[in-house]
Amino acid sequence: MSVVSGDIDATGPVETGPALATVEPAPPLVLVVFGASGDLTARKLLPAIAALAHHGAVGEHFTVVGVARTEWTDEEFRKVALEAVPGADASWDPLVARFRYISGEYDAPETFDRLSQVLTECDEAFGTAGNRVFYLATVPAAFGLVAGALAAHGCNRPAAGGAFARLVCEKPFGTDLASAEALDAALQGGFEESSIFRIDHYMGKETVQNVLALRFANAIFEPVWNRRYIDNIQITVAEELGVEHRGGFYEHAGALRDIVQNHVMQVLALTLMEPPTTIDAQSIRDEKVKLLKAVVIPTVDEAVGNTVRGQYTAGTVDGKDLPGYRQEEDVAPDSRTETYVALELSVDNWRWAGVPVYVRTGKRLPKRVTEVALHFHRVPHLAFGGALSRDLRPNVLVLRIQPDDGISLVFGAKVPGEAFRLRSVAMDFSYAEAFPGPEADGYERLLHDAMIGDPTLFIRTDEVEQAWKIVDPILEAWSDVDVPLAHYPAGTWGPHEADLLLAREGRQWRMP
Ligand code: BG6
Numbered sequence: 001m002s003v004v005s006g007d008i009d010a011t012g013p014v015e016t017g018p019a020l021a022t023v024e025p026a027p028p029l030v031l032v033v034f035g036a037s038g039d040l041t042a043r044k045l046l047p048a049i050a051a052l053a054h055h056g057a058v059g060e061h062f063t064v065v066g067v068a069r070t071e072w073t074d075e076e077f078r079k080v081a082l083e084a085v086p087g088a089d090a091s092w093d094p095l096v097a098r099f100r101y102i103s104g105e106y107d108a109p110e111t112f113d114r115l116s117q118v119l120t121e122c123d124e125a126f127g128t129a130g131n132r133v134f135y136l137a138t139v140p141a142a143f144g145l146v147a148g149a150l151a152a153h154g155c156n157r158p159a160a161g162g163a164f165a166r167l168v169c170e171k172p173f174g175t176d177l178a179s180a181e182a183l184d185a186a187l188q189g190g191f192e193e194s195s196i197f198r199i200d201h202y203m204g205k206e207t208v209q210n211v212l213a214l215r216f217a218n219a220i221f222e223p224v225w226n227r228r229y230i231d232n233i234q235i236t237v238a239e240e241l242g243v244e245h246r247g248g249f250y251e252h253a254g255a256l257r258d259i260v261q262n263h264v265m266q267v268l269a270l271t272l273m274e275p276p277t278t279i280d281a282q283s284i285r286d287e288k289v290k291l292l293k294a295v296v297i298p299t300v301d302e303a304v305g306n307t308v309r310g311q312y313t314a315g316t317v318d319g320k321d322l323p324g325y326r327q328e329e330d331v332a333p334d335s336r337t338e339t340y341v342a343l344e345l346s347v348d349n350w351r352w353a354g355v356p357v358y359v360r361t362g363k364r365l366p367k368r369v370t371e372v373a374l375h376f377h378r379v380p381h382l383a384f385g386g387a388l389s390r391d392l393r394p395n396v397l398v399l400r401i402q403p404d405d406g407i408s409l410v411f412g413a414k415v416p417g418e419a420f421r422l423r424s425v426a427m428d429f430s431y432a433e434a435f436p437g438p439e440a441d442g443y444e445r446l447l448h449d450a451m452i453g454d455p456t457l458f459i460r461t462d463e464v465e466q467a468w469k470i471v472d473p474i475l476e477a478w479s480d481v482d483v484p485l486a487h488y489p490a491g492t493w494g495p496h497e498a499d500l501l502l503a504r505e506g507r508q509w510r511m512p
Pocket of ligand 1: 239258
């Protein structure tokens, strides 16, 4: 773990927020961003680099080389970088003044000849010591092409002794198992697996990492974290937004590939895995893979029965009329792409056998919320009588990942008064209250980890493949046009069919 925070006084909440954290300086290096004129660079990467400069993690022996097809000069790229981070501190201007830009096609050798030359110039001018982090923020179709071209130009093997060349790859990692394997073969053709850093930005979220702290730094949760106490688990990744301007991309992705295969599988693995021996890259990733291997791979028939796919139609939210998915920009008027998924998964191991794991994710739901809810069994005998315990629900432990990050425990309490009436109440822990200060963006954390070579929060190839093995039969089931696509109005909690998925087992979705 790279962020070092202040001492915790066990007697009181004196902890520091991320703003007070100190960050280990990155070694001298050049960050080469492919797709430098794109949205991700402007929205996420440049602000993350500015934040790292602000925290002193990168300094005079660091610079950025942007590569993209857009015809910009160095000056134009620098201007974009300045505009992307309004209000940056004094460290940003001199850093941006060193940025370089190369415009060119990803399949043209000249682009990489020019890159090699610019990298040498950077080493000479800024003492970047031959170290490189190559960041693939391009369209996915270019990932393999760029990795291959880097290798063909020797950029994967730095000339300087002891120098490193790492490849950071954005999701999606393929569109199914076969394409993920092909992509891996292309990446691994030039780079060792240990130099490939696959990003899932959910792993950069503090609250996702906090699942590990909650589970493995506390004695009270582990004894109940199993089938004896837990009845079912519900993972929700709800978004209020629609597909915005990404219709073209989303048409070929859909919620299953966009969210479930990666973000949900990561959260699921961290929540359900066995305790790692140490919090290091290998132990954590080994445990995640072990858990993913225990998730039952459905047959195509089971996939039909245990899944619901939905698509939003027009709706009204806060008096505002919202279009249906099929009316969005770059979306086919008869599209069958799912914007909502509900699944029932099972995990075949000693700890979780018989505990259903329900997953739902969707766009244009009533609010943005990501949470994991562990629903406990009912008490074996309730002595208070039906009328008195009407408002009592079984215990629920909710890990709120975003927004309003925190943890709450729902438990029964006596309502004041003579009758022994019971009601469920919640005990709440709020991250923002316990750790005040600005929250670090996941990209800042992950970019820094790639710079210092810490792969703990990155996705290993076997994790990617196992996640596709779980998702592929569902994709196959849904490729059959007879498998229904349910609809839900924008601004609602998804199709009715998703409620039925739980109702058939006498359960219901938690209202986040
Ligand atoms: C991305 C998806 O990976 O995650 C987007 O491609 C989605 O469709 C986004 O909106 C959600 O991220 P977050 O951090 O807002 O939950």
